[in-house]
Amino acid sequence: MCEKPVNFLTSDRVHHLRGDKPKFEWKPQPQIKKTWTRPRFMFVFENGDLNTAAHCLAERMHEPFEPFPIASVAVQQSVRDDFIENVRNRFHQVKPHVAKHPNFERTLKELELGGVKYIVAAKENAPPIASPIIVTDNVTHLFFSSCPTGVVTLKSFDTIRKAADIFGSEQPQFDAVHVFDESISSVYALATRISCVQFYVNCIEVCMMPILPFYGLRQARALLENGYHYETLELDGIWRMIVFPFTTTFVPRCCCPQGQCTCNITHHTCCE
Template structure:
């Protein structure tokens, strides 16, 4: 066989150069670097609270005098004092029942604790009394040091001072117990947000309950206007009881947290009753006591998702 590239077909050239078309051994999926040099990158980006600037004119009398006399000196004495007002960013209420998925609840609580000013972050947790100890045990080792932008923010510092002054019971990470100077997220027990100041506080308040009725009574003590409610409860009848009892919130997520609401958004906006199943989720929008409600929860089926 001639080795001249001009006289060989691609297949013959491949054989002549001893390059196998298909290797005999597959390349390993697990490499040395994946085991001994595993890289873990943590997303350090956090959200800051929404701001609203409020201008308060200072020296209104001088301003009026300046307008009447058209005196430049008097007009120059007018100064604007700017006050900053911090706003909630769609705060969420989470309710955990006995039998609910504690692991999922812990995951999203940890996420909200380390990024408390993010959109849809949990602001208040209601937990059934019988699962409180188990929840705390699973949560305590998940705390990490609070990101510097949050730990040094005036809102979080104010909340820390308020908690100290109130001598409130708080839940912190195990690492903070060993290292007092380490700033970790905080859950405040049995105090509502209005005790910690107006607007977002940078912490999560925690309350216990025994029955769904008691849960809604505890919820009414909070001054926060929640944009949605996340319920972890395998008993849908009990979860729907919460939906019926909470009259000031329209969006309810049962056994899920980041569900896509687009499939039911149009019906919700146009005030139309609708029930549909889409990609493994039950979507429902109904009117209850003259208020539009949107309910979402995952469902299981024996058919594969073609999408």
Template structure:
């Protein structure tokens, strides 16, 4: 077996989710207004894929006003230290126009005043991404202002409660878990329309096309190694996506 040297550059350029590649405009395009962002909650359960979760979170933090952005993170207590360790190594400076964003800076001043715990890179100064811990968005002003909130949970029910408690209701949920049934339980009980299990920002076009053709409002299909389904529930329809390898492994 040939010897392959693993380098830091390989980790910095891992393509965790090929379905996201080619959508860089969501990250690097014109800065969207805070009210125009499509909010996502990132949920990292016990034994979830920490490398992938940290990778996607770091990319989102670098462009906090991209059209699709992570606004809240929920992480299992047992997983939090390892996730944050990986995240710190991946954080990069935010763009200059974001560091000068008036509403964001107002929120940062509020955080400093209350001495709330934050996760950032002090060496980057004003250009550092910022996560504030154990504080909900309602304490940070009206709507989303470029600062991500993080909460720690111990049980599935607590993760659901924390998500419901947040004042910004996410449209998307990206759930990373070693237990597929638990991911479904969380996804179907939180106020999100689109549930991505062990993946992030995968195109929903296959579901849109199929639902438009059938007109039934429910469907299930497999395309490009992803399972897609639309479910009709009492509180409305939900779209669920996951790589088929995830289902086989669980």
């Protein structure tokens, strides 16, 4: 006896349609995001590691709608052009969920219609409509009608005071600050002028758990943990947390004659 084919049309199938097995999978479309998810600010000084700073920024710019995005950057004027080119050389095409995100599409249109200066990847690396964007004009994120915008605003400074002014005039409220500079003194000078709590110096994605208990107790403390120097201190009535790798050039270079170093024997990091 012949068997009925699987797709045989019967009276039951006509009069009792089933809707529990959709033919296509439905994927939710990205919605317009109205609030930032803990955005961050970056300062880049002329004596900082431009390569590391550029790498960290470019990586974050390819996923601008993930938590902890770097929203704004202030770069010392003397290295501004070099830094921008360093970041741009690391650009590649963003993924479709970023290029087609409503916020990103709207921001791109506002940039084009507003005549604002901005920088995208070279054409051989990414098309303009699917590239990370650095806004170099003198505008803040308030220029855009939606936030988060999906782009990074960049301005230049020549003094610590000017750098702090840029931070104070930019929006949104920043969750943390990343500082790239060889001189740790600039970090403390900057911290007294801005209201942020967390400072990451020459690093990114460092766990703050080792120092959090002391910050919660408002207790001044410095400690070394997993290759990083952590500290809590009060500056201008605000308690801060500062972290930086203690294996970098923040440690004074040895001044012993070549081949005659005694620092390890005397348990010093350098000649005193």
